[in-house]
Amino acid sequence: MIAEAQRLQxxxxxxxxxxxxxxxxxxxxxxxxxxxxxxxxxxxxxxVIEELINSSQSGINGYQSYRGILEMREAxxxxxxxxxxxxxxxxxxxxxxxxxxxxxMHISMAFLNEGDKVLIPNPGYPTYTSVTExxxxxxxxxxxxxxxxxxxxxxxxxxxAEQKPKLMWINYPHMPxxxxxxxxxxxxxxxxxxxxxxxxxxxxxxxxxLNDEPTSILSIxxxxxxxxxxxxxxxxxxxxxxxxxxxxxxxxxxxxxxxxKSNMDSGMNFAIQKAAAKALLVDDSWYEELTKIYSERRKxxxxxxxxxxxxxxxxxxxxxxxxxxxxxxxxxxxxxxxILNKQKIFITPGxxxxxxxxxxxxxxxxxxxxxxxxxxxxxxA
Numbered sequence: 193m194i195a196e197a198q199r200l201q202x203x204x205x206x207x208x209x210x211x212x213x214x215x216x217x218x219x220x221x222x223x224x225x226x227x228x229x230x231x232x233x234x235x236x237x238x239x240v241i242e243e244l245i246n247s248s249q250s251g252i253n254g255y256q257s258y259r260g261i262l263e264m265r266e267a268x269x270x271x272x273x274x275x276x277x278x279x280x281x282x283x284x285x286x287x288x289x290x291x292x293x294x295x296x297m298h299i300s301m302a303f304l305n306e307g308d309k310v311l312i313p314n315p316g317y318p319t320y321t322s323v324t325e326x327x328x329x330x331x332x333x334x335x336x337x338x339x340x341x342x343x344x345x346x347x348x349x350x351x352x353a354e355q356k357p358k359l360m361w362i363n364y365p366h367m368p369x370x371x372x373x374x375x376x377x378x379x380x381x382x383x384x385x386x387x388x389x390x391x392x393x394x395x396x397x398x399x400x401x402l403n404d405e406p407t408s409i410l411s412i413x414x415x416x417x418x419x420x421x422x423x424x425x426x427x428x429x430x431x432x433x434x435x436x437x438x439x440x441x442x443x444x445x446x447x448x449x450x451x452x453k454s455n456m457d458s459g460m461n462f463a464i465q466k467a468a469a470k471a472l473l474v475d476d477s478w479y480e481e482l483t484k485i486y487s488e489r490r491k492x493x494x495x496x497x498x499x500x501x502x503x504x505x506x507x508x509x510x511x512x513x514x515x516x517x518x519x520x521x522x523x524x525x526x527x528x529x530x531i532l533n534k535q536k537i538f539i540t541p542g543x544x545x546x547x548x549x550x551x552x553x554x555x556x557x558x559x560x561x562x563x564x565x566x567x568x569x570x571x572x573a
Contacts (some may be wrong), residue, residue, distance in 0.1 A: 202325040207318065207544045220536050225563050225570075227493075227555045228540045230367075230511045232430040233440065234485065236471060237478055243470040247463035256459030258450065260288030267469035268438050275399075276408035280339050284418075284443040287450060288468075290460060292397060292424040292437035295449070298456065299393055299420070299439070302448040303359060304329040311352060311360035313344075315368060315545035315552075317395065320361045332357055335548060338516070342371035346380060353388040360385065363395040365403055368545050368554045370508025378409050385418040391445070397424040397437075400479055401487050401557075403509035414443045427511055428482075429471040436460070436468045486511075489557045492564040499571045500531075502553060513555040514542070522551040537571040 208229060216222055230498035235241075259265070263499075272278045280286050280556035289295045296319050304310065306328040312320045314333040324331050332352050336342045362381065364373035373381075378484075385392045392409065399406035409419050420441030439449060493513045497504050502515035515526055524541040530535050542552030 203322050205374070211538075215532070215538060216359050220227070222536050224312055224536045224538055225534070225559065225567055226538045227559055227564075227567065228538045229431050229558065230427065231558055232427060232511075233264070233558050233560060234430045234482075235374060236430045236467075237474050238496065239474070240431070240467050240471045242294075244463050244467035250462065251460040255360050256462055256465065258454040258457075258459055260460060261465045261469075264288060264465045264472075267472040268440075271472040272408065272440065275406050276411050278408050278410045278440070280410075285440060285446055287439050287446050287453065288458060288460060288465070289422075289437040289453070291435040292422040292439075292460070293319060293427065293435060294457075295422045295436075295439045296320065296395075296455075297326075298449050298452045299422075300324060300327045300329070300359070301452045303391060308359070309355050309357040311349070311357045311390070313361060313363060313366075314547065315542065315549035317363060317367060318362065318544060327468065329353060329358075333546065336366070336369070336371070337548060342366055343367040343377055344381070345375060346384065349384060353390070356388075357390055360390050361390045362392060362409070362566075364407070364409075365396075365398040365401075365510045367398060367510060368510060368512055368540070368542065368549065368552075369510035369514045370505065370510045371404070371511055373407070375407065375412065376441040378407065378412050378415075382409065382412045382415045382419060386414070390418065392419045392424060394419065395422045397422075398510035399425050400428045400482065401509065401511045402483060403492065410440060418442070420445050425468055425471055428479075429468075430476075431468070431471065434464050434468070436464065440522075486557050488560070489562060489564060492561060492568065493555045493557065496555065496567055496571065497565065499568065511557050513557070515553055515555065517551050517553065524551055524553050528553055535567075535573075537567050537570060 204551050226338050265286045269280050269282040271282050300323045304327050309332050310324045310329050311334050312331045321331050334349055335345055394409040408421055409415050410421050417479050422439050426439040441480045501518045504513050504515040524543050528539045528541045540554040542549030
């Protein structure tokens with residue numbers, strides 16, 4: 193038998209990969225309703241679908257540029273200037289990705305050597321840890337706590353900096369908690385990175401979901417010297433399955449990432465790139481409609497949370513509702529499994545995002561109102 197690589201000994205199959213298969217194998221008398229995954233169920237803008245259809249009939253089916261077509265990079269630059277007041281050169285400072293998740297691996301491979309240390313939020317997106325371990329670097333977890341509004345503790349960061357980390361992952365608006373980072377906190381992070389020669393990556397896919405103040409770390413003066421930003425079209429434009437993301441940063445950083453990416457894929461489908469460019473240039477009515485739909489869903493999720501006696505922050509933003517279990521309860525996995533087995537409703541346990549998520553659960557807004565009402569009915573039965 194051929195043994196798997198040693199690097200896999202510290203990495204498990206992704207939680208949702210296992211859990212969704214477990215749910216698929218469950219024999220139930222009623223359909224399971226999932227409030228677990230942040231996969232938008234809404235449709236893209238009609239003009240985006242039209243562009244995809246038209247461009248798919250263009251006869252262009254060959255390999256595309258590793259940097260992406262210029263039209264899409266220019267649309268990404270226009271999007272960043274309009275939405276964040278960030279100027280990025282589409283020729284040198286923007287690199288399209290097959291989803292921003294791909295970028296986590298590319299960035300890690302571009303900048304980390306074996307044994308390098310990486311600052312990772314706790315709680316945070318599990319892929320930051322798994323990719324760090326796959327490239328045989330070492331995670332250093334920094335705490336995000338409810339009592340500090342899920343923002344970094346700079347005293348702890350200074351202590352961790354003594355171990356000379358090379359990269360730092362941040363993610364604001366934050367997943368899973370929905371916390372926002374004020375500009376003064378982003379500025380402190382930029383100053384921290386410069387002082388300790390750390391490259392910060394802000395993973396920023398949730399800025400336009402129930403958030404009236406979209407922010408990019410690259411809007412902070414001097415951030416391009418020590419920061420890059422990942423973004424994605426999945427959540428904002430309802431095209432998660434198309435796998436379109438981007439990384440933005442100075443030319444030196446982008447060129448390093450391109451060395452990895454150009455050896456890992458052969459470019460992105462032409463029609464999808466054309467449709468992505470169209471999505472990035474939709475008018476403000478698109479964002480207003482998203483806000484209207486998700487606001488309606490959020491109200492019902494709050495009512496569901498009240499039925500479960502879990503506490504949430506009504507000021508949180510993004511695609512999820514993060515809620516604390518009732519007083520005295522800490523086993524979030526047992527809590528959600530009981531609901532799954534009895535009411536056939538799947539909710540994400542907070543502890544999969546780190547031990548600071550223990551005792552919390554996460555609801556997704558990616559379910560239509562009729563399903564959310566059905567969840568309420570099942571809980572009231």
